[in-house]
Amino acid sequence: MTAAEAIAAILWLALSAYTVLAGADFGGGLWDLLAAGPRASEQREAIAEAMGPVWEANHVWLIFMIVGLFTAFPSAFAILGVALYLPFTLAMTGIVLRGAAFAFRAHGQEAAGSLAPWGAVFGSASVIAPFFLGTAAAAVASGSIRVPGGRLEPAFTAGWTTPFAVVVGLFAVAMCGYLAATYLTVETEDRPELQADFRRRAMAAAVVAGGLGLLALLVAWVQAPRLLESLTGRGLPFFVLALLNGPLALWAVWRARPRIARVAVIAQVLFVLWAWAVGQWPYLVPPDITLAAAAAPAATLDALLVVTGVGMALLLPSLWLLFRVFKARNPAASA
Amino acid sequence: MDNVAIARATMGTSLAFHIVFAVLGVGMPVLMSVAEGLGLWRRDPLWTQLARRWAKAFGILFAVGAVSGTVLSFELGLLWPRFMAFSGAIFGLPFSAEGFAFFLEAIFLGLYLYGWDRLSPLNHWLTSIPIAVSGAASSLFVVMANAWMNTPSGFQLGANGELIRVDPVAAAFNPSTPTEDPHMLVSAYVVTGFLVAAVYAAGLLRGRDDPLHRRALTLGMAMAGLAIILAGITGDASARFIYQAQPAKFAAMEGVYQTQRGAPLSLGGIPVDSQHRVLYAIQIPKGLSWLAAFDTNAQVRGLDSFPAADRPKPAIVHLSFDAMAGSGLGLGLLAALFWLLVIRTRRLPRSRLLLWALIAGGPAAVVAMEAGWFVTEFGRQPWIVYGIMRTSQAATTAPALGATFAVFLVIYAGLAVTTARLLLLLATRARESASGDARGARRDRPVPG
Ligand code: HDD
Ligand code: HEM
Ligand code: HEM
Numbered sequence: 001m002t003a004a005e006a007i008a009a010i011l012w013l014a015l016s017a018y019t020v021l022a023g024a025d026f027g028g029g030l031w032d033l034l035a036a037g038p039r040a041s042e043q044r045e046a047i048a049e050a051m052g053p054v055w056e057a058n059h060v061w062l063i064f065m066i067v068g069l070f071t072a073f074p075s076a077f078a079i080l081g082v083a084l085y086l087p088f089t090l091a092m093t094g095i096v097l098r099g100a101a102f103a104f105r106a107h108g109q110e111a112a113g114s115l116a117p118w119g120a121v122f123g124s125a126s127v128i129a130p131f132f133l134g135t136a137a138a139a140v141a142s143g144s145i146r147v148p149g150g151r152l153e154p155a156f157t158a159g160w161t162t163p164f165a166v167v168v169g170l171f172a173v174a175m176c177g178y179l180a181a182t183y184l185t186v187e188t189e190d191r192p193e194l195q196a197d198f199r200r201r202a203m204a205a206a207v208v209a210g211g212l213g214l215l216a217l218l219v220a221w222v223q224a225p226r227l228l229e230s231l232t233g234r235g236l237p238f239f240v241l242a243l244l245n246g247p248l249a250l251w252a253v254w255r256a257r258p259r260i261a262r263v264a265v266i267a268q269v270l271f272v273l274w275a276w277a278v279g280q281w282p283y284l285v286p287p288d289i290t291l292a293a294a295a296a297p298a299a300t301l302d303a304l305l306v307v308t309g310v311g312m313a314l315l316l317p318s319l320w321l322l323f324r325v326f327k328a329r330n331p332a333a334s335a
Numbered sequence: 336m337d338n339v340a341i342a343r344a345t346m347g348t349s350l351a352f353h354i355v356f357a358v359l360g361v362g363m364p365v366l367m368s369v370a371e372g373l374g375l376w377r378r379d380p381l382w383t384q385l386a387r388r389w390a391k392a393f394g395i396l397f398a399v400g401a402v403s404g405t406v407l408s409f410e411l412g413l414l415w416p417r418f419m420a421f422s423g424a425i426f427g428l429p430f431s432a433e434g435f436a437f438f439l440e441a442i443f444l445g446l447y448l449y450g451w452d453r454l455s456p457l458n459h460w461l462t463s464i465p466i467a468v469s470g471a472a473s474s475l476f477v478v479m480a481n482a483w484m485n486t487p488s489g490f491q492l493g494a495n496g497e498l499i500r501v502d503p504v505a506a507a508f509n510p511s512t513p514t515e516d517p518h519m520l521v522s523a524y525v526v527t528g529f530l531v532a533a534v535y536a537a538g539l540l541r542g543r544d545d546p547l548h549r550r551a552l553t554l555g556m557a558m559a560g561l562a563i564i565l566a567g568i569t570g571d572a573s574a575r576f577i578y579q580a581q582p583a584k585f586a587a588m589e590g591v592y593q594t595q596r597g598a599p600l601s602l603g604g605i606p607v608d609s610q611h612r613v614l615y616a617i618q619i620p621k622g623l624s625w626l627a628a629f630d631t632n633a634q635v636r637g638l639d640s641f642p643a644a645d646r647p648k649p650a651i652v653h654l655s656f657d658a659m660a661g662s663g664l665g666l667g668l669l670a671a672l673f674w675l676l677v678i679r680t681r682r683l684p685r686s687r688l689l690l691w692a693l694i695a696g697g698p699a700a701v702v703a704m705e706a707g708w709f710v711t712e713f714g715r716q717p718w719i720v721y722g723i724m725r726t727s728q729a730a731t732t733a734p735a736l737g738a739t740f741a742v743f744l745v746i747y748a749g750l751a752v753t754t755a756r757l758l759l760l761l762a763t764r765a766r767e768s769a770s771g772d773a774r775g776a777r778r779d780r781p782v783p784g
Contacts, residue, residue, distance in 0.1 A: 052445075052448075052449055053445040053446070053448070053449040053450075054445055056397070056398065056401055056441040056444065056445060057438065057441040057442045057445055059401065059405070059441070060434065060437050060438045060441050062405070063404075063405060063408055063434050063437060064431075064434045064435075064438070066408045066409065066412070067408065067427060067430040067431050067433070067434045068431060068434070070411065070412060070419050070423035070427055070430070071423055071424065071427025071428060071430065071431050072424075072427070073423075074419055074420050074421070074422070074423025074424050074427070075420045077412050077416075077419055077420070077423060078412065078416035078417060078419050078420035078423075079416070080412070081412030081413045081416040081419070081731065081733075082416050082731055082732060082733050085413055085731065085733035085734075085735075086733075086735065088409060088412075088413060089409075089413060089739050092405065092406060092409045093742065093746065095402065095405055096402040096403070096405065096406055096746060096750075097746070099398055099401060099402040099405075100398060100399055100402050100750055100753075102398070103394060103395055103397075103398030103399070104395065104398075104753055104754075104757060106394070107391060107394035107395045107398075107448075107757070118753070154732065156733060156734055296423065296424030296427070296501070297424055297498060297499075297501040299501050299502055299503060300424040300425070300427065300428070300501055300503045303428050303503045303504060304427070304428060304431055304503075307428060307431050307432050307435070308431070310435075311431075311432065311434070311435030311438075312435075314435065314439060315435055315438050315439065315442075318438075318439055318442045318443065318465070319438075319442060321442075321446070322442045322445055322446060325446060325450060325453055325454070326445070326449065326453075
């Protein structure tokens with residue numbers, strides 16, 4: 001494995017962590033927005049409680065990906081910045097408003113009383129961000145960003161405004177909701193009624209996400225044949241795992257096995273991401289930019305690997321501590 | 336406006352916004368850690384109460400800092416793709432290190448803010464230390480990247496302008512780093528110290544003369560007093576370094592048009608390009624030459640000796656520099672006066688005039704810091720990477736830049752207003768619960784959804 005490939009793999013792991021962790025925080029926003037029924041405010045509280053201590057750390061995976069990408073693959077970063085200017089700007093707006101609104105509510109609530117407008121901002125921004133990140137991912141995966149001879153074709157709507165991208169964007173939102181609702185069934189194990197609420201939501205999200213996932217494949221068959229080829233080529237093992245695991249996760253949610261469901265839905269996200277990644281290997285932005293072509297000079301890659309090694313040695317134990325303190329058992333304080 | 340102008344305006348606004356929260360992210364953890372540590376050591380719950388109160392406010396400030404910082408990392412690619420395509424491999428390393436510092440800061444902040452009841456008091460206090468350390472580290476790392484833009488090094492250009500012999504470690508420790516990094520770090524403590532002092536001076540002025548206010552004011556001024564001395568020393572070193580490394584920036588800072596020996600120091604005044612001189616300035620003969628090189632006859636290169644296309648705008652740079660150095664001087668005198676009175680009378684000064692001066696000190700420190708960044712950034716123009724790449728070559732070709740700029744102005748305004756409102760409400764609320772009367776209880780609202 002070359003240094004560039006190693007760093008690409010690390011960045012994909014970071015993307016996986018971001019999707020599994022921050023994705024659930026976006027999903028929390030979705031369920032905040034859709035909170036309903038007699039326990040609506042308990043639902044919102046459970047979401048805020050689950051997100052509070054961890055969302056800022058979860059969010060940093062994104063920063064890590066951005067700086068890693070521009071350090072290790074600067075030319076690809078520049079091309080994505082131009083080609084996906086609009087969806088990235090929209091996603092960024094969602095991310096900013098989501099984070100700020102959550103913090104305003106969480107830390108300012110007792111001072112300001114109801115911050116209802118920020119509540120609505122929190123919910124809707126949490127949907128906007130994954131949707132546009134999803135469309136941007138679809139643009140890359142479908143091979144719509146063309147860079148013949150190293151020059152970007154100036155088409156600022158290419159790839160992310162197609163029906164395929166829209167379906168993928170919605171799929172991303174649904175997956176976030178699925179992740180969040182499933183985690184929340186674990187976090188509310190001591191509150192059966194609330195847990196039942198989230199279980200129903202997880203079921204709904206699973207069905208919607210599954211449907212959208214299959215629809216995406218169907219649309220890709222027409223619109224993005226190259227993606228389908230890569231999924232059924234190099235990416236086949238993960239693709240098959242994703243197809244097999246989907247029903248398993250649904251079963252676990254349905255039969256109220258929260259902990260199994262949590263593992264299964266995380267696996268589902270990882271299988272989808274890795275089917276995409278392995279499928280398009282060795283391309284970073286298919287079909288014109290390979291990892292090797294976009295890679296920074298060797299000295300930079302080596303230094304980055306060293307910094308990442310040292311950084312992870314500090315980071316992983318700290319993360320473990322964070323999750324152990326707040327997620328190990330059911331929060332006793334939640335009574 | 337063309338794309339370059341909009342991109343510059345967007346970037347500058349975002350940075351000027353972010354930096355206010357960022358410096359608090361560097362300084363506040365130190366104050367919280369000291370207060371909580373004193374509470375543990377002296378077994379004095381009042382100190383702990385102070386730390387808790389600051390932690391509440393900091394929860395909001397940190398989040399706004401984090402989201403505005405996220406905007407910046409996107410904007411590097413969205414606004415300056417060509418700059419990043421060129422520079423990413425060279426100066427990306429400190430950014431990556433900064434990423435880990437953010438991680439640690441966010442993780443331990445989560446433990447700190449939500450861990451009051453889950454960690455033992457000692458462990459809780461211990462979590463404040465990595466927050467303070469990684470806050471300082473993130474400022475050092477990110478300013479390394481900025482220093483590299485001022486004195487690019489750690490690479491060579493091949494025959495076709497391609498990068499060869501890239502050495503990212505040498506780039507991180509470029510010649511500007513030893514002066515810019517310390518100056519930025521201590522400035523963060525200057526700003527935090529004076530802002531905290533200003534808040535509690537306002538409380539004292541309104542008659543809230545309780546131990547909590549007195550301690551908070553003392554702690555803020557302790558930080559501010561130490562840091563302002565260091566800010567002067569490190570700033571002076573920065574200026575001397577720029578005299579050698581970025582002569583065009585130096586000439587603009589000081590409003591020097593003609594190259595001359597024994598150059599005078601111009602305080603204030605308005606540089607007028609058409610007349611090639613600074614109008615209405617107070618001039619100290621030979622002062623500049625002496626400050627720049629400890630030699631009253633040293634030569635100072637003037638703006639006129641640079642091609643017209645390579646000159647920064649002296650009006651902005653000179654006035655910003657004077658705003659920074661002037662505020663710095665004023666703040667230094669203020670801190671000296673404050674501590675002199677404290678030492679002489681062994682109690683906090685209650686003079687209304689001094690309290691008003693302390694209130695003004697908070698905003699003045701922010702102005703000094705923003706002005707310092709204006710010196711750095713406008714003084715580097717027209718280069719984005721000094722001497723290597725022009726800002727005008729670096730901007731994106733994407734459409735709809737103006738619309739995104741407008742949207743972000745609205746977002747920043749909304750964030751600023753809400754943050755200010757919440758901090759005020761937090762303060763009011765803390766006061767009511769501290770006074771322990773029924774009024775506070777009555778205002779208790781059920782936690783809304
Ligand atoms: C509270 C803040 C504060 C105070 C009191 C001062 N500064 Fe400053 N200064 C900054 C805050 C700052 C800053 C915002 O933090 C900058 C911008 C870039 C940097 O590294 O620090 C800066 C930059 C900066 C630069 C440009 C560095 C560059 O472009 O590389 C110079 C020459 C000085 N300062 C000099 C001074 C002097 C001579 C001061 C004496 C009184 C002074 N500063 C006080
Ligand atoms: C370490 C941190 C920083 C980095 C890496 C950085 C980087 C940049 C970049 C890439 C640009 C655009 C290109 C250019 O105009 O040359 C820029 C412009 C600018 N930055 Fe910074 N900056 C930093 C800190 C700051 C801070 C804290 C401020 C606060 C006031 C600031 C103020 C500005 C302004 C006003 C501009 C526009 C300059 C112009 O149009 O002439 N910068 N900066
Ligand atoms: C002198 C300039 C800067 C200093 C001292 C600084 C410092 C900090 C600090 C201390 C934080 C932690 C959040 C907080 O406490 O509010 C932060 C957040 C952040 N900053 Fe800056 N910053 C500077 C400029 C920049 C620039 C130029 C960028 C990017 C290009 C940037 C990107 C970020 C990001 C992405 C975060 C969020 C990290 C998170 O999610 O927790 N910063 N910054």
